[in-house]
Amino acid sequence: xxxxxxxxxxxxxxxxxxxxxxxxxxxxxxxxxxxxxxxxxxxxxxxxxxxxxxxxxxxxxxxxxxxxxxxxxxxxxxxxxxxxxxxxxxxxxxxxxxxxxxxxxxxxxxxxxxxxxxxxxxxxxxxxxxxxxxxxxxxxxxxxxxxxxxxxxxxxxxxxxxxxxxxxxxxxxxxxxxxxxxx
Amino acid sequence: xxxxxxxxxxxxxxxxxxxxxxxxxxxxxxxxxxxxxxxxxxxxxxxxxxxxxxxxxxxxxxxxxxxxxxxxxxxxxxxxxxxxxxxxxxxxxxxxxxxxxxxxxxxxxxxxxxxxxxxxxxxxxxxxxxxxxxxxxxxxxxxxxxxxxxxxxxxxxxxxxxxxxxxxxxxxxxxxxxxxxxxxxxxxxxxxxxxxxxxxxxxxxxxxxxxxxxxxxxxxxxxxxxxxxxxx
Numbered sequence: 001x002x003x004x005x006x007x008x009x010x011x012x013x014x015x016x017x018x019x020x021x022x023x024x025x026x027x028x029x030x031x032x033x034x035x036x037x038x039x040x041x042x043x044x045x046x047x048x049x050x051x052x053x054x055x056x057x058x059x060x061x062x063x064x065x066x067x068x069x070x071x072x073x074x075x076x077x078x079x080x081x082x083x084x085x086x087x088x089x090x091x092x093x094x095x096x097x098x099x100x101x102x103x104x105x106x107x108x109x110x111x112x113x114x115x116x117x118x119x120x121x122x123x124x125x126x127x128x129x130x131x132x133x134x135x136x137x138x139x140x141x142x143x144x145x146x147x148x149x150x151x152x153x154x155x156x157x158x159x160x161x162x163x164x165x166x167x168x169x170x171x172x173x174x175x176x177x178x179x180x181x182x183x
Numbered sequence: 184x185x186x187x188x189x190x191x192x193x194x195x196x197x198x199x200x201x202x203x204x205x206x207x208x209x210x211x212x213x214x215x216x217x218x219x220x221x222x223x224x225x226x227x228x229x230x231x232x233x234x235x236x237x238x239x240x241x242x243x244x245x246x247x248x249x250x251x252x253x254x255x256x257x258x259x260x261x262x263x264x265x266x267x268x269x270x271x272x273x274x275x276x277x278x279x280x281x282x283x284x285x286x287x288x289x290x291x292x293x294x295x296x297x298x299x300x301x302x303x304x305x306x307x308x309x310x311x312x313x314x315x316x317x318x319x320x321x322x323x324x325x326x327x328x329x330x331x332x333x334x335x336x337x338x339x340x341x342x343x344x345x346x347x348x349x350x351x352x353x354x355x356x357x358x359x360x361x362x363x364x365x366x367x368x369x370x371x372x373x374x375x376x377x378x379x380x381x382x383x384x385x386x387x388x389x390x391x392x393x394x395x396x397x398x399x400x401x402x403x404x405x406x407x408x409x410x411x412x413x414x415x
Contacts, residue, residue, distance in 0.1 A: 045238035
């Protein structure tokens with residue numbers, strides 16, 4: 001047996017839902033610029049490619065929008081966004097690498113770089129990326145976030161919900177590993 | 184040649200920029216370690232600047248426009264009540280019910296199965312029909328099927344009379360006796376025209392002593408009423 005509802009009550013409920021949706025949309029819009037850049041930077045730190053990073057950041061922002069009702073707390077939202085951006089960028093990088101390997105499978109091995117080549121900045125960047133790819137994901141994320149402007153160690157610890165000592169330790173270890181591989 | 188014992192301190196100094204006094208004194212004397220420290224600092228500096236250049240770029244001008252366009256195609260953000268924990272909780276409850284239901288059924292049928300053996304077996308031959316009827320009236324049921332479906336076990340049944348095996352014969356006689364008494368009572372209550380009374384039926388006897396007591400009590404009551412002092 002269907003329960004009777006007043007027509008006015010249904011309209012009120014619908015109106016309240018619309019208002020809530022509009023409020024959520026406004027709130028998300030306010031965070032769009034700041035957090036969009038954050039997502040882009042995290043993705044770019046992994047991918048080194050602005051176009052790919054934009055795609056990943058867009059995907060991360062769309063996902064965060066779908067989950068925004070449960071992520072309205074700003075610190076929680078930023079932490080979640082950083083993680084999802086990082087994860088998506090890693091996945092994107094892996095699939096891109098697989099694609100690249102398929103396309104260049106026929107190519108012969110390149111000669112080992114000389115000291116002059118290493119001195120070149122693009123070569124250094126490539127080697128840096130290789131070295132970073134060998135880092136653990138945890139250390140890598142700490143390294144990327146601490147390299148971002150406006151992110152102190154304390155802020156990174158808060159963002160990742162880690163003790164400050166853990167962040168310092170991971171950062172030190174990551175830099176040391178990078179230096180060993182690039183020396 | 185770099186002094187080995189200062190290697191870690193040199194790396195820490197290059198990485199953090201902190202120079203302790205002991206290492207500083209050593210560096211004043213050792214040119215090789217000074218060179219190493221300089222090159223290590225340069226390396227860390229290059230790493231940091233490369234990382235900063237990598238992560239501090241700005242997205243293109245179309246980034247936010249594209250993002251807003253994508254968002255406009257998205258359905259509205261879910262409300263808080265659609266939290267995934269609610270779905271997970273409901274799924275867990277369903278799984279628990281599905282797991283416990285057969286267990287409870289098995290337990291119930293197990294209890295009934297264990298109680299099957301001591302039930303009464305009604306005697307064969309004369310008077311069996313009557314005894315069986317009486318047994319049915321009292322809720323005694325003979326079981327001819329050892330197995331029952333699980334659904335049937337869930338249906339409420341009449342109460343069973345559990346009789347130890349060595350007392351089954353005596354109990355069957357008792358049931359038959361009760362049945363006969365029922366027949367007598369039925370014969371007394373039912374009018375004669377509608378009831379066929381057999382020769383074996385005995386009518387109940389009322390003793391004269393009971394009648395005398397009743398008369399005496401009635402007489403005393405009349406005496407008490409007739410006394411003049413009792414009138415109000």
